[in-house]
Amino acid sequence: MQNNLAPRDVLASGDTKGRTSEQVLLVTKLARPSVGADLVPRPRLVSQLQLGIQRPLTLIAAPAGFGKTTLLSTWLEHTPLPAAWVSLERGDDDLTRFWTYVFTALERVHPGSGASALALLQASTLSPLPPIETVLTAWINALATLPHEVALVLDDYHLITEQSIHRSLAFLLDHLPRQLHLVMATRANPSLPLARLRTRGHLTEIRAADLRFTTEETAAFLTRGLGLELSDGDIAALEARTEGWIAGLQLAALSMRGRQDIPAFLKAFTGSQRYIIDYLTEEVLARQPEPVQTFLLQTAILERLQGSLCEAVIGEHGGGASGQAMLEQLEQANLFLVPLDDERLWYRYHQLFAEALRHRLQRRQPAQVPELHRRASAWYDPRVAQREKGFSFVEKGKIGKEIVLYSA
Numbered sequence: 001m002q003n004n005l006a007p008r009d010v011l012a013s014g015d016t017k018g019r020t021s022e023q024v025l026l027v028t029k030l031a032r033p034s035v036g037a038d039l040v041p042r043p044r045l046v047s048q049l050q051l052g053i054q055r056p057l058t059l060i061a062a063p064a065g066f067g068k069t070t071l072l073s074t075w076l077e078h079t080p081l082p083a084a085w086v087s088l089e090r091g092d093d094d095l096t097r098f099w100t101y102v103f104t105a106l107e108r109v110h111p112g113s114g115a116s117a118l119a120l121l122q123a124s125t126l127s128p129l130p131p132i133e134t135v136l137t138a139w140i141n142a143l144a145t146l147p148h149e150v151a152l153v154l155d156d157y158h159l160i161t162e163q164s165i166h167r168s169l170a171f172l173l174d175h176l177p178r179q180l181h182l183v184m185a186t187r188a189n190p191s192l193p194l195a196r197l198r199t200r201g202h203l204t205e206i207r208a209a210d211l212r213f214t215t216e217e218t219a220a221f222l223t224r225g226l227g228l229e230l231s232d233g234d235i236a237a238l239e240a241r242t243e244g245w246i247a248g249l250q251l252a253a254l255s256m257r258g259r260q261d262i263p264a265f266l267k268a269f270t271g272s273q274r275y276i277i278d279y280l281t282e283e284v285l286a287r288q289p290e291p292v293q294t295f296l297l298q299t300a301i302l303e304r305l306q307g308s309l310c311e312a313v314i315g316e317h318g319g320g321a322s323g324q325a326m327l328e329q330l331e332q333a334n335l336f337l338v339p340l341d342d343e344r345l346w347y348r349y350h351q352l353f354a355e356a357l358r359h360r361l362q363r364r365q366p367a368q369v370p371e372l373h374r375r376a377s378a379w380y381d382p383r384v385a386q387r388e389k390g391f392s393f394v395e396k397g398k399i400g401k402e403i404v405l406y407s408a
Contacts, residue, residue, distance in 0.1 A: 052204030062208035065247025144177040157186040212244025251275040271355025300357035312379035
């Protein structure tokens with residue numbers, strides 16, 4: 001099959017002469033993003049990705065702004081492994097469109113490998129789509145004849161919610177030919193059998209804890225990458241405030257430019273800083289359903305989060321899932337939630353995220369803040385504090401009659 005580039009960076013998905021329903025694909029979505037010259041080297045993670053090709057699936061899952069796409073682009077610059085790249089968008093949350101992009105991406109790397117599968121998909125414009133397992137079987141059989149290995153990179157997979165796509169990817173992973181390695185970057189855990197893949201040794205995982213900048217990487221990013229002159233103490237303070245969150249460091253650096261008293265700025269730097277607020281609002285909060293937004297805003301007053309405590313704060317009008325179920329949902333979605341124990345009972349928000357949420361709550365619902373604290377105070381019991389090893393339940397502040405619920 002021959003792919004002809006069309007004007008304005010569009011790509012015909014195959015020879016569909018005479019069909020009015022021809023799918024036109026954006027060729028730019030099949031191109032790997034370039035890497036800047038000022039990139040901070042991350043050899044430990046590049047090595048981890050290279051080792052990961054020995055397993056069927058590599059999963060990079062972390063919140064927005066942790067450098068997932070940049071890391072993948074850097075790795076592909078250093079690996080001899082051929083790779084097909086698909087940058088996913090919300091419009092790709094359709095079974096036929098999703099697989100048309102995937103087959104076309106592999107076809108560009110290995111011409112002929114996706115011809116049969118694409119033909120089956122294109123035939124569905126005139127007749128019902130055959131079972132996707134049939135289409136994938138034709139594709140898997142073609143890939144199994146390739147003389148060497150290839151990687152398929154799916155970037156921003158969190159935008160895919162269609163269950164039929166998740167099921168078809170699970171089918172692919174169950175029958176993956178040795179020539180193909182799947183790499184996925186996502187903000188949320190995908191609806192795939194991760195536990196089964198993990199126990200079989202078929203999964204390589206890179207999470208937020210791995211992606212956070214180390215002290216050395218933070219120093220390189222701020223001084224060499226962004227040209228800032230900072231002391232070791234300033235760098236350490238900024239790393240502590242951002243918890244190694246790369247986007248947070250970038251936004252802090254933008255705010256520091258032109259300032260003379262850097263230590264004073266760092267002391268006052270919080271999640272309520274306007275660049276942080278704008279980023280987290282646009283990239284994280286605004287993308288969530290209304291019940292999730294409400295839960296995030298109202299529970300942000302808590303230093304530590306636990307299921308029944310969250311239910312007490314949200315109140316009877318919280319609706320929907322239980323507090324524990326919502327916390328587990330937030331963790332699956334990688335919404336800046338940090339587990340504090342192996343049982344997944346206690347959590348906290350990333351400190352900048354919590355501060356941004358509290359700032360937004362205070363701006364939008366100032367009259368509700370005292371009531372939220374009152375509910376948290378009513379839940380609080382000194383015996384619970386002792387049993388839960390002295391966790392601080394509520395943000396340090398005044399509650400009721402000058403009462404501060406902040407355990408030592």
